[in-house]
Amino acid sequence: MSSRANGSRQNGDDDEVCPVCKSSRYLNPDMRFLINPECYHKMCESCVDRIFSSGPAPCPVAGCRKTLRKNKFRKQTFGDLAVEREVDIRKRVMGILNRREDEFDNKRAWDDFLEQREEIIANLVYETDVAKTEAQLAQYSAANSASIRHNKDLARQEYASFEQHQSEEQEELRRRREAARQDYENERKAKLASREDIISRLVTGDAADAAAVARESEKAHQLKKSSARRSEEERIKRKQAALRAAETAGKGPLATGAAGSVPGNAAAGGAGLIKGLRKIKTPEPEKPYDPFAGAATLNSRDYYKLQEQYPSSYLDPLREDARVLAGGYDLREYYERTLLEAFAGLGCFVGEEVTAREKLGSASSSSMATPSAQRMSAKPSPTSSLPAKRRAHGTESKAQDSDDLF
Template sequence: MASRNGVDRRDDDEVCPVCKSSRYLNPNMRFLINPECYHKMCESCVDRIFSSGPSSCPVAGCRKTLRKNRFRAQTFEDIGVEREVDIRRRVMHILNRREDEFDSKRNYDDFLEQREEIIANLVSRIDVAKTEAQLQAYASENMDSIRANQALEEEEASTFQARVTKEQEEARQRRQAERDRLDAERREMQAGREDFLSRLASGSSADAGKIAREGHKVLLKKSSARRSEEDRIRQKQAALRGSETKRTGTTLSSVEKSGDSGLIKGLRKIKTPEPEKPYDPFMGYVPEKRDYYTLKQSYPSGYLDRIRNDPQAQAGGYDLREYYSRTLLEAFAGLGVFVEEEVTRRDVSQAAATEGAAVAVEE
């Protein structure tokens, strides 16, 4: 559509509902809308009516209170599309749950359907008061998760934009490097041709074949070295891109998980992290603890009693508990049984056998 002074010709017949001015008579007229009621009026009327503060909409039948800072230029030609886009943006700004916050893909799909139903109700003006109340209640209850998801979206958008910018810069550098390479090849070929001609001019006809072969070898060596350098640079760039991709994947912060709200169902439950246990330098090892036996202070033994009561044997720091521990460890090593459990099961089986024998005798 042709334009005149930046104004679309299809808007020539627009008329301000307040001052009745037409763009046909004033081509520089600029119309503004307010998302409260989406009534269009010229910029001069907006300045005249709302500069002193909030006021009611001057359009007949509209009682919305409008503020000057909310007026903006219309983006879409159709006011209905403009209103739907604003509603969709506002609802998705509040209901910004992500797929990884739900227990299953089905629950996430239900959430998307519920969000579209809310948008459709607001666009079609169906149960507007009830829907707005639900949205406000949800926003006040889940402000932390909404802000966390907004921060994550901004982080992803900035990361994506940085990646796109970097790819564009790498493409530009590759194009520039290719142009430089072609220029270098042309210069080398020109220099080689001039050198070849000068050597031919100064030599004899018998040396022509030898000079040509030497020049060809020099060109092959230079091209091989250039290809090796290009392969090395290409591998280095690929490795850098791979490491950056891994780092980007790990730096994305996890979204705060929360349970079902009053509006959205199927969210993951809150899992309170377990408190960290105190640091154990021995990793759970207890020096005196054994799985198969309990070390006592002493055991009855005529030979060991003499050593226990002999000051000369104890003077060097000898401890009988070390002997007890080593002996019991060697005795129970490899058995894979607990003596207390074995004794308990033996006593139970003996008691059952005795009871059975007694019953048999009585019969």
Template sequence: MSKAAQKHGGSSAPPGQDDDICPVCKSARYLNPNMRFLVNPTCYHKMCESCVDRIFSQGPAPCPVAGCGRTLRKQRFRRQTFEDLQIEREVDIRRRVSTIFNRREEEFLDLRNWNDYLENVETLTFNLLYNIEVPETEAKLAAYAAQNSDSISRNAALASAEHDSTEAAFAAQKQAARVRREESLREDEEDRQDRLREDREAQERIAQGSTAKVTLKKSTARRKDGAKGAASSGNAGPSAAPAFEIQGLKPVAAPEPTKAYDPFGGLRIRSEYFAQQRSCEHPWLDKAKNDPAIVTGGYDVREYCARAMVEAFAGMGVFVDDEVGTGGGQAAATERAAIAAGTDNRTEDVL
């Protein structure tokens, strides 16, 4: 366990209260809600901001926490990221180790070697974390860093390039999303402007009564074959009507949704090449038609016939008449196939 943790854990105050009292000046957050605590990664002793200012503004000074006495510099003090200072320290140590031991899995011959390397690194990290043989471990770390400076800098460059490319991809995604959003906003705005313009134009037409009447006459004349009704209604003064008529004409795509509904989306179920008879007569099929053991289960011999016909014609594009060479058309072939499906002597050929 680290000294910081020991100091922390050994305090007699309850944990919640202890966190809110500066161990140096003993002022409490209760009295000063704006109090901020800082830690120095040299010894991870926590103290309040005003203590740091007071003690370290004149230059490096020993840590004021009893029993520590390590020399600290003001610029290394920072706010702690994690509530638990031991975790704060572990993260720092692991970060430092990982910048030196930054080998990649693809550099190793096999998984076994890679795992051995990871275990060695973890042992070293563990020693640093729990203050076991620290001088030897630091010496090992420094020796490795000196020997492998090339690979360390190469892998660091690789890692930063990967990080950059990930960042770039992320930024590109964000940019694309922003462009899409702006595009849709712009379209909305254009739609709104269009609607406003149409409204304005309609109002102007209403205001200019004569133009409106002419338009009304023309449009009604187009609509109605009887010309006499059009002339009278134009004068009769329903001047609001033409504005709505003109607006109604503008969306050209209005008749689009009145398309007939096609549940199969254009798929043709009926066969072009044959027509199936209601029943197929053949001695083969008699048993399947009449045997209760087969029929009771719901088996329908017509499905068998239909499948046989589809298989016979599927993808072949072959017509019986063309094969024979009599020169008959597709209709004749279809007719012949229909007969074949129903008659005794041809069924075997087709099936």
């Protein structure tokens, strides 16, 4: 039945006639027919060369008024011209409306986009509102040229990555087959050598040698079985590791295709035709580096204000000494450090912190403490204010030292 169908199809191809010169493939088997995507009228290659070699010309088929160019003619891929036309339209529309799923807010918006794209393709295929549909496509293409080009680049990169992955898999399969063939060849040679050795020993030996040979053969057989089992376990482990690595690579974020990397006119320009696109968030500009991580800088202290210069009989000569300043030494750093050390204790009350900590500890242990222990803990400790006194005394001494210095 298939041969009959093929024969009828071949006879149909032989009966093809050029609508221009009326030549038949039956009389000229080497005749090639070409089509043009503008009107999809089929004509022979000689007519194309004769009519369109000098430049664009109207289609010679009766009733067709479209202007054709020679460089647009190509060989027909499908047997049905309707299928050929639909494939070309689908390829053109999907090249323009090449949105990706990660550019939409949810799955429903992505499905609506796919349905809208199929409606546009159906309108062009069945010639329904062609002018309006073409105007929408042209407007969308002009407003979203950057995003269309970006998505095309992503598609090319994905296809190149897929091709590379396929070639790597084929190369790995070839290496495995080569390794398996080499192992089989080595095993066959080893088996032949062992058999020859056993035969030679049996020929030249006695009954004891025969028993020893039998034991060695049994031992080698057991070792071979254990080695085969270990190799099979290792193969399974390698396969599981490869599957885990593939799953990890699949769950990872793609270096390409993120919605945030689409150019800015993607969402703004496509809002009229495509709904549900994810809004692109423009990243905030990076703030200047703050070495104090948000804390107040040395120049904005609450207890002092740094001045450009302080009178000092020791520091005044250094300010004019080139030997001191040549290495980058700055007296303002010395002023900042000295004042910071002098006023470091202000605003920090150690006594209050110790009292609060003692109250917190006594409250947590009150359920297990005895009444006498609670009364003892309520009494003020004679040493509780000692750190505060020492800190206040240290602060006063530092402030006095800074007064003496300046």
